[in-house]
Amino acid sequence: MCESVYIAHMESTDIALIGAGPIGLEMAVALKQAGLDYLHFDAAQVGHTISWFAPQTRFFSSNERIAIAGVPLQTPDQGKCTREQYLAYLRSVVLQFDLKIRTFEPMVGIDRDNDGFLLTTHPRGGTRQIRTRRVILATGGTAHPRQLGIKGENLPHVSNYFQDPHLYFQKNLLIVGGKNSAVEAALRCHQAGANVVMSYRRDQFNPNSIKYWLLPEINGLNQSGKIPAHFNTLPMEITPTHVLLSGPDGRTIHIPADFVLLMIGYQADLSLCKLAGIELDGPCQLPRHDPSTMRTNVPGLYVAGTVTGGTQDQFTVFLENCHIHVQRILADLTGNQPPAAPMTPQRPES
Ligand SMILES: Cc1cc2nc3c(=O)[nH]c(=O)nc-3n(C[C@H](O)[C@H](O)[C@H](O)COP(=O)(O)OP(=O)(O)OC[C@H]3O[C@@H](n4cnc5c(N)ncnc54)[C@H](O)[C@@H]3O)c2cc1C
Incomplete structure (x- = not known):
């Protein structure tokens, strides 16, 4: 019988970033370029949500709207990006910026104390604990089917x-x-x-x-x-x-x-938000946050990407209109003015 290995070593970091979808990766590039101390986790592989699209599914959004971190997204036929092309693009972004991501390491616990947060992850075969002052949740909006x-x-x-x-x-x-x-x-x-x-x-x-x-x-x-x-x-x-x-x-x-x-849609897994004490508002359980900084009601805890839409019944929060979250969080972390809100479409460009 195989016994689990428990990792006793406690790590510490200034910022823990959870989720390596497109917005989590864009956030990681911004943190790295600003020289901030962070650790990055994903429960699965990078771009996990896109990986379960059907083969050759094309994005609705135009390529420039789903490009991240200033890296152009080109397709061989100039058409809208497919699942396969986008996953390859995300891997290239990770390689280009030499991002270190702890994939297949789900975050399972967020406890608050006077010094910030004590996080618990479950890497294969064990448990790890991380002490951090700030947390950014970029855990997405489509974890479970309806x-x-x-x-x-x-x-x-x-x-x-x-x-x-x-x-x-x-x-x-x-x-x-x-x-x-x-x-x-x-x-x-x-x-x-x-x-x-x-x-x-x-x-x-x-x-x-x-x-x-x-x-x-x-x-x-x-x-x-x-x-x-x-x-x-x-x-x-x-x-x-x-x-x-x-x-x-x-x-x-x-x-x-x-x-x-x-084919009746998917919704967010808000369990980490609940564990952390984020208030969830209204029937769509919107994680309470200040849209100019992305700070939640929990001091030191931010939300980014499609998790901000809660369990959206009419999808209005997409990858393409979440890029601004990265700039807002970075501005708040570095003590700069948040950027002005861009003109964003209500639905993906068609
Ligand atoms: C078929 C389909 C087509 C789509 N087309 C478009 C489109 O054309 N345009 C558009 O803008 N959007 C589109 N979307 C939506 C798009 O996929 C999402 O908007 C995009 O993936 C959101 O990015 P994100 O980074 O916010 O979250 P996600 O990509 O969902 O990433 C969240 C990440 O967090 C990780 N995670 C979750 N919980 C934990 C945990 N506890 N610990 C560690 N990691 C965790 C997940 O594994 C995942 O990798 C489409 C969605 C689907 C299903």
Whole structure:
């Protein structure tokens, strides 16, 4: 039997940065360039959130809006960046700035005391403790899939993560949802030879929630019956062979399904915010913070990136409108004036 190794050594740093998504990495470059003392952690690999996008998924945002740390983001075809291109870009940024990141070392504890914070991490096979004066949480906004709360949701042929369309070739695939992720998965799986049917709780696809280049195609394929969409329906139960939808007139519709993709969104894991004592406001549990400095209600604790949006139901906080958080935190740490708010779009550029 393998016993866990406990690491007794206590480290100290001025700043602990948690999360190595795009905004955490941009923050790390800023801290390093300012000569500040920091340690950087991620529970998984750098860019973990992007790593679970389906292969070849393209960002909605234009490349310059998701570029970080002043490093240009070029793509071979001048098109919007794919998952693979962006992960390669993030690795290059790490290498270019020689960032030291403790990947696969989740932060599991944040205790406050008079000297600042005592942090606990779980590197593989052990526990580490770090004393720090300041903490920056850049832990993202999409850690967990949303749940329907229905019977059968956890069956093995049901997933919240769209992966390779090949899996669904000549299979009956029901996709639940009607926004970007659902529509993109439906189109790609249809093109890959799956028999795709959609269930969406609204009465039509919303042009504001779908990449503009996908909308005409999904509407066309829906109207021609090639991708039937049951609008105004809600899944009631998933069985090994079917999904039961409740229709607008109260009728139950039985859809044969070999696979089910629940493309109904993701939400933040706010457990570290709660552990640290950050107040969470309103139904979306917004971590309380001063937007000009990104300071939270907990002295010495900052938030950056999409975690600031809490469990957003309508996504308005994206990678592309979070870059300013880095400059605001850096200004606050170095005693400079926070930068003025830029003109930011409400949704990714289309
Ligand atoms: C399919 C899809 C397409 C998208 N397209 C766009 C787009 O076009 N434009 C756009 O602006 N945004 C887009 N987004 C959103 C975008 O992915 C996020 O905005 C972006 O990843 C947010 O960056 P972030 O650094 O705030 O957080 P994340 O990238 O989520 O990074 C958070 C990091 O924190 C780490 N972490 C979490 N908890 C802990 C812990 N306890 N200890 C240590 N580490 C921890 C995670 O492992 C992760 O690496 C898209 C999202 C999805 C799902």
